[in-house]
Every structure is written in C-alpha cells, then in structure tokens.
Amino acid sequence: MNISEGIRGRRSIRKYQEGAVIPREDFEKMLEAAMMAPSAQNLRPWEFLVVTNRELMEAITEVSPYTQMLKTASAAIVVCGLPKVQEGRCGAFWPQDCGAAIENLLLEAEALGYGTCWCGLYPNEERAQKMQQLFSVDSVPLAVIAVGVPAEQPAARGYFEPEKVKYFA
Numbered sequence: 001m002n003i004s005e006g007i008r009g010r011r012s013i014r015k016y017q018e019g020a021v022i023p024r025e026d027f028e029k030m031l032e033a034a035m036m037a038p039s040a041q042n043l044r045p046w047e048f049l050v051v052t053n054r055e056l057m058e059a060i061t062e063v064s065p066y067t068q069m070l071k072t073a074s075a076a077i078v079v080c081g082l083p084k085v086q087e088g089r090c091g092a093f094w095p096q097d098c099g100a101a102i103e104n105l106l107l108e109a110e111a112l113g114y115g116t117c118w119c120g121l122y123p124n125e126e127r128a129q130k131m132q133q134l135f136s137v138d139s140v141p142l143a144v145i146a147v148g149v150p151a152e153q154p155a156a157r158g159y160f161e162p163e164k165v166k167y168f169a
C-alpha cells in the first residue's frame, strides 16, 4: 500500500472484531510512525498511552461518551500533549503537532490492516482532566484512538471540494 492508497482507503471504524490481539511490534510500528511526524522545532510535544486493559477502556467510554466503539476495539491509544516542552521556546503548536502524529498513526495502522477511529478530547477541559486522573498523567490528553481489526467497511466520507481552494498564480 502506498501513501496515496492509504490516505484514500482509511475510514473511521466503529465496529471491530472482538478479541483480536494486536502484537507489541505492531503498536511500535504505529507509534514510530506517529513520532516521525513533523513538529514545531522538532520539540515532539507528545506522549502515548497504549491501553488494552478492558476496565480502563470501559472507563474511557464513561469519560468520553463518543468513544463507544472501544467496547469492541482491541486497544485505545490516548495521545497526550506536552505543552510545557514548548513554553519559552515557541508558540503553543502542540495540538497541531499531536494532530500530525495522530494522522501518521492512523495511516500506519491502515497499512498494517487495522481500523482506527480518532476521538477528540481536547479542548474539552473536563474530559481531559478526568483522563489525566484516570491515567495519573500531567500531560494533556488530546485524543483517544480506537484501534482494532475492522468488522465493517464504511463508505468514504472524505471528498474533494474544489470551491474550498484558491489558487494564486
């Protein structure tokens, strides 16, 4: 699968094959891809919580009601920002940097045959704080990524909108 096919083939998946196990090496490929994303000044203001514990995954669905697909997913990867890494060095680019890392993670998962769903937390402060408490972290939980073996094949939802492009030749 080349990059162009991966971009066009990716879908948000909300039904997964229950009980599928993701090997550690596949998580590491996804996380390596995430960490190869561009970031402002290459400050890499992110950390990743890889959650396969069912009780914790259930707890995430209680913190964030739009993550119900975690009930069948194999894992939740919580992507957290590290705003302090950028203080005094550059602007608060960390949500953008984390977004780039997330998209890389989704595309690597697609290449490995997994489905994903990006579920936003930030800028909902209440949900982010509850997630900080759940995982005892100081970083800022920005998104939860459901990962698993797809059990549905949704149609593409992304599309080109030429009217949203202005060319300046």
Ligand SMILES: Cc1cc2nc3c(=O)[nH]c(=O)nc-3n(C[C@H](O)[C@H](O)[C@H](O)COP(=O)(O)O)c2cc1C
Residues within 6 Å of the ligand: 010, 011, 012, 013, 014, 066, 067, 117, 118, 119, 120, 156, 157, 158
């Ligand atoms: C920042 C962000 C937050 C999102 N939050 C959720 C969410 O909480 N729950 C969910 O089911 N999907 C969520 N999505 C997935 C979008 O609904 C999905 O990407 C969009 O409908 C396009 O579908 P596609 O990903 O299949 O192209 C989110 C996507 C982004 C980028």
